[in-house]
Amino acid sequence: MIASLSGTVLKVGLDSIVMGVGGVGMLVHTTPATATSVHLGQPAELATTLVVREDSLTLYGFATEAEKHVFETVQTVSGVGPRLALALLAVLSPDAVRLALGSGDLATLTKVPGIGKKGAERLVLELRDKLGALPGATDAAVPQPKPQHEQWREQVLEALVGLGWTARQADVALDKVAPRAAEGAGVSALLRAALQELGR
Template sequence: MISSVRGRVLTVGLDHVVVEVGGVGMLTHTTPAVATSVRTGQEAQLATSLVVREDSLTLYGFSTPAERDLFEQVQTVSGVGPRLALAMLAVHDPNALQGAIGSGDLVALTKIPGIGKKSAERIVLELRDKVGVPDGTGGASVTATSAPRGDVQVSEALVGLGWSVKQADDAVAKVTDAAPEVTEVAQLLRLALRELGR
């Protein structure tokens, strides 16, 4: 099992990074918040989870081991796979997700694409006593620096999470009109997800 990777960042996408480890580029799927916290050419260390399927080996990367553990824990619920688990951490930071599960906040959980009321109830039922209490320290260990406004990136991420192109573009337009001072991609994405959850 690959539990972490450390090396020079070769490329950064909105939902993945490629980290060079021993001369090999490791494609690591991440949340937008994690992707925006690393920089091409700089060294990064990510806690990772390797998902093994018959036809693929897929690596997922996180800022902290606790975030990785939460990603793996939510997958113990029937019907929650790695893609949905990653979407959960893209919509809510780890503390907010733990809080939503621990308090039975179905509204917060149903804001995640792919999770309806029944799925949210099942997640709360199966994990409420296992997730523990959020530690209040926040998710990412690296603070993301401001980047040029990434409206297109945010729209693409929303489409990847399950919304239509029109829904994604409309949400991004509303957020950019309401908060023109926000330029960080991860923050734009969170605001757009909040808008879509209304």
């Protein structure tokens, strides 16, 4: 595995860099932001991941270890390959990805080309816990713990599961409607609000 590259920038494209390392020009696929952060003829260092396929060896490069961690982790989800993982990082920073997954923010995730509503839901369900604390994340960006044992939450959760949603899907919706509970909304109103979130 090629974990990192240090060398001279030989060529810069829109989403790729050629780096000279030990007399060899290495093509590295990157986000546009990473490509514009390096300078032709200057030394650079990238965290990298080598993706091995039957017919190809493709190197992906990142400005930070946090980006590399997101890139590798999101590919553990079925249907997410390196191209889609790179597109995710092209649109969102690692912290933005973590916050979107932690809060079930489907609207933010679907801004990424290639990620629809169902794909965003799958990312949230499978990665919410895995990407809970990225390297370099600040305390201010860590979502506050949600109350888990309030009576309204248990009642609405039971109702949603009874309607066919999974407990994890229900939890995502409940996190979004929790502020309404704090404002004094009743169980029926909270159930309707949660159903609206799940129907988006």
